């Protein structure tokens with residue numbers, strides 16, 4: 001009986017620890033080797049991609065890092081759907097996303 005209770009408590013605590021695992025800390029320097037795949041679209045003011053439809057490419061510089069990180073996670077998970085961003089986000093690790101978020105949030109708008 002004691003053992004089961006303890007087991008449940010440990011299980012709940014582990015769940016809490018997982019739920020609260022902080023996002024990896026982003027490193028803007030490290031992102032510089034990763035942005036080559038983003039600048040093609042996000043680097044050009046007012047740029048629009050033509051495939052598969054014409055899309056307006058949003059400005060991502062100067063946004064909150066947490067917003068950028070969450071947006072990339074959402075593309076990866078499919079919660080946000082956009083064919084090109086989804087493909088890109090799927091190739092990124094959590095650390096890549098944190099680095100990119102740190103980099104873009106520190107760039108001037």
Ligand code: HEC
Pocket residue numbers: 034035037038039040041042049055056057058059060067068069071072080081082084085088100
């Ligand atoms: C093929 C062109 C293309 C490339 C390459 C690209 N993006 Fe995007 N990105 C887009 C488009 C178009 C959108 C808007 C999609 C939508 O409407 O959801 C977008 C949206 C985003 C958003 C959400 C912005 C917002 O305001 O909600 C983030 C963050 C982002 N991209 C980051 C990146 C990063 C980081 C890279 C490089 C790893 C990258 N993108 C590469 C075209 C691109």
